[in-house]
Amino acid sequence: MTKQPAHIVVAGGGYVGLYTAHRLQRRLGRDLRRGDVRITVISPEPHMTYQPFLPEAAAGSVSPRHVVVPLRRVLAKCRFLPGRITSVDPRTRTLSVRTAAGEEAGAEQLRVAYDELVLAPGSIARTLPVPGLAEHGIGFRTVEEAIGLRNHVLEQLDIASSTRDSAVRSAALTFVFVGGGFAGVEALAELEDMARYACRYYHNIRPEEQKWILVEATDRILPEVGEHMGRYALRELRGRNVDIRLGTRLESCADRTAVLSDGSRHPTRTLVWTAGVRPHPVLADCGVPLDERGRVRCAPDLRVEGVPHVWCAGDAAAVPDLTARPADPAALCAPNAQHAVRQARRLADNLVATLRGRPAGDYRHRDAGSVASLGLHKGVARVYGRRLKGYPAWLMHRAYHLGRVPTFNRKARVLAEWTLAGLFRREIVSLGSLEHPRAEFELAAGTRRDPEDG
Structure with a gap:
């Protein structure tokens, strides 16, 4: 260690940012207390979202506040700087940060110097130039989007139950999801399960009136769980009257009508886009080499x-995926949460080794498999070569993610909620007004017209 404290900057508060900083503060505890090392975490959000729990949050099985991990509490030995990086200059070892105050007041960006930098901006939704997508599409990557989608689905049931217009009713009860990966399949399965249960409280809506459509451009869903379990998930969902369109693309959703490449048209008030992710565009301004997909070459x-x-x-x-079989120098690790968590731990250990003058180790992994929920008490899993389906797979899904969610605090809270949810009925309350919290006050103050007044 040098006399000047080594400054480690972690740019990002997602999986990699949280797990790297958390392991660093544990491994460097003595150095942090002596002032030999400083760790700064920069993130636009003060929390990390545990995305595998988003479908359950949307279905009401997990409280939204338990899906997020507060960075300030978990990373108590680190300095937290709320803001987003806008560029990096590796020659001067500095990065530019637009802080929360800067965004509010239009102030100049903050320059932060570093000795070691961990780039972890994560990814954003990969969108396509589909007409109407920007206006009507709903994402599914944040807790706000998950809860907004839950409220939206329940509101569509309210609309359908209160109208005599058959076209409005049909559109309200049609739900289109684009993307057959984990996010799309789990979100659709959990919400379809919830909406079907909710129908018992709507005297004039039958579950079979709902139309759930999953659009996937390839010839299979859930490729992560293997071909055999993917086919089982396909049969399970189709057995619940989910219309799954394989080898099909969304060509337009203008005027609230989903137009598919197979020629079909589906008037709908709900279109959920989960068709993959792409690296954060800020990487282009970070002075690092990128591959053809925009990822940093490592x-x-x-x-x-x-x-x-x-x-x-x-x-x-x-x-590079050093465990690829057969060996392939061009093989890369898949961009998923399992790799992100394991890479974060290796990265933190390598940083500690570098600071102490020891050699760094290469990242190698053993595939643990994949699990997916298909609604309450239903799932598919492929864990260490074993295949599970139905209730056992659902239990494995919950056990796996309970073990992976950060901090004992969150594990205990999630487990308590699951236990209580098993003892009582589902909650089907829509809180759509949360998205416009000032609407009632604005109406009272005379700055907003009541829709009932025309």
Whole structure:
């Protein structure tokens, strides 16, 4: 260690940012107390979202506040800087940050110097130039989107139950999801399960009146759980009258009508877009080499190729897969949560080794498999070569993610909620007014017209 404290900057508060900083503060506890090392975490949000729980949050099985992990509490030994990085200059070892205050007042950006930088901006939704998508599409990557979608689905049931217009009713009861990966399948399955249950409280809506459509451009869903379990998930969902369109693309959703490449048209008030992710665009301004997909080129030890003192992992990183079989020098690790968490731990250990003058180790992994929920008490799983389906797979899904969610605090709260949910009936309350909390006050103050007044 040098006399000047080594400054480690972690740019991002997602999987890689949280797990890397958390392991660093544990491994460097003595150095942090002596002032030999400083750790700064920069993130636009003060929490990390545990995305595998978003479908259950949307269905009401988990409270929204338990899906997020507060960075300030978990990273108590680190300095937290709310803001988003806008560029990095590896030559001067500085990065520009637009802080929360800067966005509010239009102030100049803050310059932060670093000795070691962990680039972990993560990814954003991969969208396509589909007409109407920007106006009518709903994403599913944040807790706000998950709860907004829950409220929206329940509101569509309210609309359908209170109208005599058959066209409005049909559109309200048609739900279109684009993307057959984890996010799309789990979100559709959980919400379809919830909406079907909710129908018992709507005297004039039958569950079979609802139309749930899953659009997938390839010839299979859930490729992560393997071909055999993917086919089982397909049969399970189709057995619940979910209309799954394989080899099909969304061509337009203008005028609230989903137009598919097979020629079908579906008037709908709900279109959920979960068709993949792409690396965060800020990487283009970070002075690091990118591959053809916009990911940062990394060495096996998670250093950025050709850029000293910069590290990267997770969705934003193109990390060689040293365990690929057969061996392939061009093979890269998939951009998923399992790799992000494991890479974060290796990255933190390599940073500690570098600070102490020891060699860094390469990232290698053993595939643990994949689990997916298909609604309450239903699921598919492929864990260490074993296949599970139905109730056992659902239990494995919950056990796996309960073990992976950060902090004992969150594990205990989620487990308590699951236990209580098993003892009582589902909650089907819509709180759509949360999205416009000032609407009632604005109406009372005379700055907003009541829709009933025309």
